[in-house]
């Protein structure tokens with residue numbers, strides 16, 4: 195790289211990733227193929243609009259990659275962008291059993307905003323999980339733009355020792371507030387929500403759209419380790435592509451319904467959601483799509499369709515369950531008492547009298563990355579909360595198996611214990627480094 199400063203930082207970041215382990219549950223390591231597509235010449239291209247949707251769910255990859263069809267784009271030169279976006283859409287539909295996919299959202303937040311904008315008017319009510327109980331910022335945090343436009347109301351967990359959601363409360367709030375959207379899907383929740391029950395409640399409210407924000411667990415869904423909300427009648431699934439799904443950073447919106455011409459405004463019905471959403475992404479909330487990222491999404495979706503990805507998803511959950519067990523043996527108090535997915539939320543204040551921020555710094559010091567996190571109804575502030583959040587998508591990609599979780603749990607505990615002992619932290623750092631280098635990044639293979 196000619197730019198010596200940025201070049202050096204990329205090199206140092208590569209070294210950091212090689213010498214440590216990523217435990218942040220929303221991160222992963224992509225393959226060399228995904229990275230190559232992200233760094234490809236598609237970054238030079240403007241492609242506002244959409245490719246033709248003809249044959250998307252019937253044609254195989256070969257035909258999708260070959261056939262040049264008419265499109266609805268605003269710029270010329272789309273012969274390759276059309277084909278690569280068609281591949282990404284078709285593969286996304288295959289993965290999730292959807293009728294339509296919009297692969298253009300720049301991020302998970304953009305995907306959610308586009309869905310709200312497609313279905314709601316200003317002032318409409320949206321029902322989602324309490325942010326302190328695991329909901330995401332985009333589900334109505336007061337600091338967001340969405341919170342200025344829509345009226346967010348909440349449900350929560352009934353019992354944080356089991357993670358059970360308070361479905362009776364959810365139903366009462368839904369019937370009272372008559373939301374236009376019911377959102378299922380969380381950022382810091384380690385159990386499996388009851389999609390059937392949620393769908394039944396949502397359907398009691400007229401005009402309520404069922405939305406599943408599967409940003410964290412999308413890879414587990416396509417790998418067969420988590421229920422697919424479409425099987426319970428959900429209308430829309432949004433997700434990121436970079437968490438358990440292991441693609442480039444980005445967003446994705448999947449829908450059931452009739453795929454229509456995005457140039458024409460359809461009636462506002464659940465059936466027309468695919469078209470309403472396409473219009474809401476572009477031109478509603480975004481400009482030109484990131485075609486290099488869409489190419490990388492196509493690659494990642496192709497990888498997720500392979501049988502190896504099912505093995506991966508299975509191992510992610512196996513590792514998380516084992517890591518949760520090992521942590522409990524060492525005295526960690528876990529919110530919900532364990533995990534059914536890839537994610538663990540531990541109350542380190544209750545466990546060891548240390549706050550999440552201090553724990554994060556000490557654990558970072560030895561080469562393990564995770565994040566401080568509020569626990570439900572936390573008495574401490576968000577920048578110094580009671581908990582830490584961690585997960586296994588990244589380390590499973592690196593090749594760690596359940597037996598390795600014993601060591602990982604011990605290191606986390608040891609770092610917390612040694613948080614004021616620089617010499618001990620340094621010793622642990624060397625151990626983690628030596629261990630991590632035995633598990634190359636997928637892009638190094």
Ligand SMILES: *Cc1c(COP(=O)(O)O)cnc(C)c1O
Pocket residue numbers: 220300301302303304306329330332379380381407408409410434444445
């Ligand atoms: C991560 C996440 C998002 C946002 O994704 P970004 O790509 O960071 O914008 C949205 N919803 C949930 C539940 C998430 O976990």
